[in-house]
Amino acid sequence: MMDYIRDPAAIYAKSFAIIRSEADLSSLPASAEDLAIRMIHSCGMTDITIDLRISADFVESSTKALAKPILTDAEMLRHGIIDKALQVICTLNDPRSREIGISKQTTRSAAAVELWKPDLEGALVVIGNAPTALYALLEMIDAGGPKPAAIAAFPVGFVGAAESKEELFKNSRDIPFATLLGRRGGSAMAAACVNGLSKGLS
Secondary structure, three states: OOOOOOOHHHHHHHHHHHHHHHOOOOOOOHHHHHHHHHHHHHHOOHHHHHOEEEOOOHHHHHHHHOOOOEEEOOHHHHHHOOOOOOOEEEOOOOHHHHHHHHHHOOOHHHHHHHOOHHHHOOOEEEEOOOHHHHHHHHHHHHOOOOOOOEEEEOOOOOOOHHHHHHHHHHOOOOOOEEEEOOOOOOHHHHHHHHHHHHHOOO
16 A cells, blocks of 8 residues: 555644645734635645735624625535535526626626625625626626625636736725735635635634
């Protein structure tokens, strides 16, 4: 048999210890350390702290909002959330999203945001894939729509990802936020953010 660590708890403990020894968490609010470590663990990149931006009130506001449905843009993100007691809503595959997207000539991800309205006020929004979903959310808020309790924004890619997150960072609309500037992001990081909020490092 090959020699490697098999015990899940030992793997987690060693991983988190390595992250703490290698990552510079000094620029982040102390309350956000657990979720930052979770996000680093999800991607294997300790240098994301350079681009990680978390408002001082994000953890408190987001944690309170966990009592309400969490709104997400991707099924992969929804399935990556460990705590199954949390109610997570993803409207991407709702047939109405396709219809709205066609009528508005936009992506299905952006159209799916329209279906968040009944649950959006005071909710935690977590975006792990589509820049157009983040843009659509910000446009909805700017137009006088419901305001979420907090936004965790980790859209990924080469078109619109960096720009949409920069828009949130420059103008958070007085909403607590967490985001990773630049092209990097993804559903694994976004789910890790939620897991850090709900489970800490346990």
